[in-house]
Amino acid sequence: MNKWWLIDANGQSLGRLATYISRILIGKNKPTYVPWREDGDFVVCVNADKVVVTGGKEQKKFYKRFSGYPSGLKLIRFDRMMKEHPERILYHAVHGMLPKNKLRAKRLNKFKIYAGVEHPHKAQSPTKLEI
Numbered sequence: 715m716n717k718w719w720l721i722d723a724n725g726q727s728l729g730r731l732a733t734y735i736s737r738i739l740i741g742k743n744k745p746t747y748v749p750w751r752e753d754g755d756f757v758v759c760v761n762a763d764k765v766v767v768t769g770g771k772e773q774k775k776f777y778k779r780f781s782g783y784p785s786g787l788k789l790i791r792f793d794r795m796m797k798e799h800p801e802r803i804l805y806h807a808v809h810g811m812l813p814k815n816k817l818r819a820k821r822l823n824k825f826k827i828y829a830g831v832e833h834p835h836k837a838q839s840p841t842k843l844e845i
Contacts, residue, residue, distance in 0.1 A: 716824070717755045718840035720833075723804065724761040726845060731765060732807035734845055739812065739821040752817050756824045758840050763800035763829040767792065777806065801827040 719738055723731055737743055741753035767775065775792040795803055804827050812818045826835060 718835065718838040719755055719757050720840035720842045721757060721759045721845065722761050722842070723759055724764040726765055728765050728767050728803065728807055731759075731845065732804065732811050735759065735804075735808050735825065736811040739808070739825055749813075752820050754821055754824060756826070756835075756838070756840070758826045758828070758833055758835050759804060760828050760831050760833055762804045762827050763796065765800070765804060772796075777802075800829045 721731070721735065735757050738757050739754040741747050741751075741755070743755075744753060746753060772793045773791065776789045777792070777795055779788040779790065780786055781788070792803070805822075805825070808825060809818075809822060812821055826833065
């Protein structure tokens, strides 16, 4: 049976939060973990717009997007991405920390990210985690 976890990203470090979320999505927090089976839980992350980074990464970190055309590489700096799409920052971090296999897409479907406090998953009554 899959549980629902509610994680508040307010003031949390991006990398530490992403590793914690990826471990829950993979199912490594359960005693029944095996690498080839999908046993991870659902994770609802709120306040994604309040996640923090260290070491001046606001100006140094870039996200790449390629259109497929010649000279179609787009670079978006962290601070701009945080203003426009704060959910994508956490999505990219967790996506990179999941194993690169066929289960990655299934695990990412169990990950729900919201910039504010409100989320539509109140009916599942997620368990709040303090990190």
